[in-house]
Amino acid sequence: MTAQTACEECDHLIDKAVADDGEAVHCPRCHHHISVVHRSPVLAPIAYASAAIMMLIASLMYSFMSFASAGHSATMNFAQTVRSLITYGYNELALLLFVTLVVFPLSFLLIICYLHSAMLLNKKPPGAKACLLMLQHSKHWLMVDVFLIGILVSLVKVMGMADVTFGLSFWAFCLFTILLVKTTIVTDLPWLWRQLVSPMDDVEVTDKERSAYANNFQLCHYCGHLNGLDVATCPRCHHHTHARKDPNLDRVLAFLLASMVLYIPANILPIMDTSLLGGSDPATIMGGVILLWQLKSYPVAMVIFIASVMVPLAKMVAIAWLAYSVKSSRNFEPQKQLKLYRLTEFVGRWSMIDVFVVAILAALIRIDGLIVIYPGPATVSFAGVVILTMISAMSFDPRLIWDDSHSKENHRS
Template sequence: MTEPIQRQVETACEECDWLISSSAVKPGQIRHCERCQHTISALPRDPLSAPIAYALSAIIMLGLTFSFPFMAFTSAGISSSILFKGAMTSLVANGYNSIAIFLFISLVALPLISLLIIIYLHASLALKRTSARAKITLKVLHWFKPWIMVDVFLVGILVALVKVMSMADIGFGLSFWSFVAYALLLIKATLSTDTHWLWLQHVGDLQPHTLEARHETTASAGLMLCHHCGQLTPIGHDECQRCHSKVHSRIPDSLQTTLAYLIAASIFYIPANVFPIMDTALLGKNDPSTIIGGVILLWQLGSYPVAGVILFASIMIPIAKMIAIAWLLHTASKKQQVSPKQALKIYRITEFIGRWSMIDVFVVAILVALIHIDGLIVIYPGPAALSFGAVVALTMLSAMHFDPRIIWDRAKAKGSNSD
């Protein structure tokens, strides 16, 4: 009797469950999943010094962002200027503490901690040492990444400038250019950090499993994937043998949790669009503006590109994302048969675009801090700002809790073509 052909596998794709024989890459190489093309590892040509250089430079630029005037606003011969922290303190002064806290966390706290972790992990390797704290710090990087929104805030600044250029002159302080450099360097530091490679360097190689060649996914092989370190663990264990994280064959209650967040986001979407998102007091006369009202005003003023950005980011993206998540839930609940690759593309787009809906909230924060000349013009945040922020956060959480591997499970059960 012929013995079955066997092979060794190291890890699996977190998006389609496909088993991967080797995940090792050389500097400058990228390894993708063979089935869905998800990136498993992308190692830069200079995996040690480049992340350290970018991260250190970003921290310096962040310090300079707090050190000088950020922007200046001049109208009718009267001027006012703000510091970077004014975007947060002005919200606190108007009673919007939760939004101010979110700004501080997403623009300062989480990016700074992530940059320090990047420096710490790469510097340890440069000194020929492995870190005993690597497991927890790499998990922290994974948790923080979706909530860092420095790039979104930068786009929000540009949108806010176009909104007020017709009514005043805007000046840029040194801190504004420092913030631009900080945003770009943060992106470079993040892109040059390969967490899969860091796990290998600090914690050691993945433990391989010998399987029959007929097994193509963890589900068929009786294994579970750790979403933090990529180790495969046999079903029956509730803890990763490599990093000691909780492991599950699929995200527990994925569809139910996703649906709950989606319903909550849909509820908050109503007041986010019905109530004013900001209130402009010009010469003592209040002019509250909803999101769609702001789009119409920009269009009437001839600012067509900015009106399009706000319409797309603040109205179309949240609606499209909620519809896409609802469709994914419908697909994953055995009610519709579609190509899993097509469904996965929609899932990836949904995850990518979700955070950009926060642009309008950031625009309000900037305008509230920048435009405050008593007796002439003052901008206040409206009640819709908090609701809209909740919509963005809830849709992000909804997408995070959706397990795309369920789509592939359903497709295999129905015998559909994965192409």
């Protein structure tokens, strides 16, 4: 019997590593997407990525929004959002915004254009392996869509106190977000590995119904190549191999504990301070939710409460539960555990909405002598909670859920 790859979420052996054009390959056991290839796998990514780059440039050149109140006005653009954070001494948050909203998305799109353009010209691009690894690492940190929702939440908060006008950059950013999401959908990394590096070879397995590990193979998480358990470096992508990411869960629990520690000041300290006519009105996350509820902005209050309070807490509980289920000797249903893991990974970055809302309001509402909004100390703590829980979830290996008790003992030894 032969196989080409294994599922990265349940370690089930897969016959076919890469889909044909216009088709998809899924894991028959957990239904994870192994490879989904667009009908036009070369031209479609180039078209969407090129359009997204143009919209990104346009969104950086003009104003996002204009704010007018009591005869005073202010204008916000992306550069001003970053500068306002630096002005208030929040250099880390300014760097976070710049990296997740400009550096990573732009690098992601340029690499896609570079690789697919080379294929269009029937050339092998230099540095293809490094580029593919960069795509693999950066895709988790693209927060453009989260920032767009943050803008919309900010609008609801501002519209009650002033007139808001949308600038060209706002509409360009909306198109940029849509095009970036579409680019990620039509780009298939396993297909790129096959086209630019090498196709997958069939490997002989003794029992196809058992996992790759049970057949003495380990999956490379970056290129999908099956390697023997004694192989330390993947020969296809030259990345370090491991049977499981963190078999003892030390890294998972360390980042989880750190996020729990930061969660306390994130909710106790003020996340935003509003200076109105010389008076100061600091607000915590829950204080902002209560204020929005009192103003009858029920949908926005619910969004902030769910994204900023419930999601981080639920994610920490979920990661702790997954770690417990792996460590304990009790038998849990792996399908349900995997669904919990997927949900935990998906919702994690959306908690960054509150951080983006504070950054946007601090840049937009700056009318000296009338009203100024300052970021609060909880902003840094809250951003730390989001990042640490994301890293903790990424460090968790869902294949541990499916391991039988004998495999668990082998991994932990």
